[in-house]
Amino acid sequence: MPLPDTVRSSKNGIVLSLKVTPNSKKSIFPAGYDSWRKAVEIRVKALPEKGEANAEVVELVAQFFGVPESAVSIIAGAKSRGKSVEILGLNEEAAAQMLGEVVSGECIGCLRQPRIVKICGFPR
Numbered sequence: 001m002p003l004p005d006t007v008r009s010s011k012n013g014i015v016l017s018l019k020v021t022p023n024s025k026k027s028i029f030p031a032g033y034d035s036w037r038k039a040v041e042i043r044v045k046a047l048p049e050k051g052e053a054n055a056e057v058v059e060l061v062a063q064f065f066g067v068p069e070s071a072v073s074i075i076a077g078a079k080s081r082g083k084s085v086e087i088l089g090l091n092e093e094a095a096a097q098m099l100g101e102v103v104s105g106e107c108i109g110c111l112r113q114p115r116i117v118k119i120c121g122f123p124r
Contacts, residue, residue: 005038007096013071013088014095016061018042020081022053029060030099039082040099054078061085065095 006017017039021031024043031041042060046052054074062069065087077083087095 006033006040007092007099009092010086013086013090014092015075016040016085016087016095018057018061018083018085020044020053020057020083022046022048022081027056027060029057029064037082051078054083057083057085061087065090065098 008015017037019034019037019039019041021041021043024045027043027045029040029042031043033039034041042057044053044056044060046056058069058072058074062072065072067087067089071088073086075084075086
């Protein structure tokens with residue numbers, strides 16, 4: 001797996017470990033990989049107030065994986081930068097491959113889905 005310990009299976013999909021940076025200049029997902037925390041980095045413009053940053057995390061993750069926002073939920077870390085996000089309907093291997101391609105710069109997902117370029121920030 002390209003991103004060890006970041007993506008794991010759950011009963012109905014996967015659980016993804018994230019490291020969130022709120023109040024960024026630009027929203028980017030995935031923004032890199034934190035090997036120490038074993039989490040995919042995500043940057044959001046929203047401030048960490050009134051759930052705004054969490055809502056943006058859910059929106060960006062849903063857009064990246066091509067699932068509805070209702071399929072993405074924060075299951076741990078709602079009030080911290082480290083979050084566990086459950087995504088329904090995905091398998092571990094496909095999610096890890098998509099994330100690995102983007103984080104490594106290969107970004108094959110962007111070539112297949114041009115709308116992703118705006119999210120991940122990597123050039124084609």
